[in-house]
Amino acid sequence: MTNEGNDSSLDIRGGDPKLPAKCASESKVEMSQQMMPSDANPLGNVHGGHVMKLIDEAGGLAAMRHARRPVVTVAMDSITFLSPVRVGHLVTLRASVNWVGRSSIEVGIRVEAENPVTGEITHTNSAFAVFVAMDDYDRPCPVPPLILETEEDRRRWAEAEERQQLRLQRSKRKIK
Numbered sequence: 001m002t003n004e005g006n007d008s009s010l011d012i013r014g015g016d017p018k019l020p021a022k023c024a025s026e027s028k029v030e031m032s033q034q035m036m037p038s039d040a041n042p043l044g045n046v047h048g049g050h051v052m053k054l055i056d057e058a059g060g061l062a063a064m065r066h067a068r069r070p071v072v073t074v075a076m077d078s079i080t081f082l083s084p085v086r087v088g089h090l091v092t093l094r095a096s097v098n099w100v101g102r103s104s105i106e107v108g109i110r111v112e113a114e115n116p117v118t119g120e121i122t123h124t125n126s127a128f129a130v131f132v133a134m135d136d137y138d139r140p141c142p143v144p145p146l147i148l149e150t151e152e153d154r155r156r157w158a159e160a161e162e163r164q165q166l167r168l169q170r171s172k173r174k175i176k
């Protein structure tokens with residue numbers, strides 16, 4: 001793929017080559033929120049659906065910062081809750097772009113919960129979600145290519161590409 005206007009010495013992949021490529025570090029999101037009683041069941045355990053909403057928000061923000069366009073969520077992979085989140089805990093979500101297609105963006109989101117009294121931090125879950133950038137007429141639109149800076153970025157890209165292929169196979173589509 002050519003990347004018009006982009007530095008050819010960089011490892012630049014996906015997206016629209018006419019748009020300036022961006023690194024994942026430029027769109028990365030970190031979001032923290034204390035869990036309130038309204039987020040939880042009567043026993044003080046936070047609803048899984050509330051954590052999923054935060055995952056969607058953090059992931060969507062990272063995708064929007066990459067695309068600088070509004071985005072919609074098109075897919076979210078299965079989520080396993082590894083440990084409970086309690087009322088009063090400080091939940092921190094870290095979201096970062098792993099892969100970009102033409103209009104689609106895979107974001108990885110890691111969720112941690114901190115007990116602010118003891119300082120104990122637990123990894124509650126990790127999730128992968130795909131967002132699609134939308135134009136002014138609510139149609140999918142091209143996004144900037146992604147610059148892969150490190151071996152870690154390349155590993156994430158390769159794994160995300162495989163996941164996207166599986167998602168599209170499941171919905172009987174192909175990566176364009």
Ligand SMILES: CC(C)(COP(=O)(O)OP(=O)(O)OC[C@H]1O[C@@H](n2cnc3c(N)ncnc32)[C@H](O)[C@@H]1OP(=O)(O)O)[C@@H](O)C(=O)NCCC(=O)NCCS
Nearest residue numbers: 072073074075101102103104130132140167168171175176
């Ligand atoms: C997202 C949406 C605009 C895609 O519309 P579409 O007609 O399928 O458009 P396209 O075929 O051009 O697909 C757009 C992109 O989505 C990707 N995509 C579509 N279905 C997908 C799926 N199941 N998993 C992952 N990616 C998917 C396509 O591969 C394509 O990516 P690319 O441009 O990088 O190649 C449309 O499905 C939609 O509006 N969905 C509802 C979104 C929403 O409301 N989300 C909130 C739910 S509560």
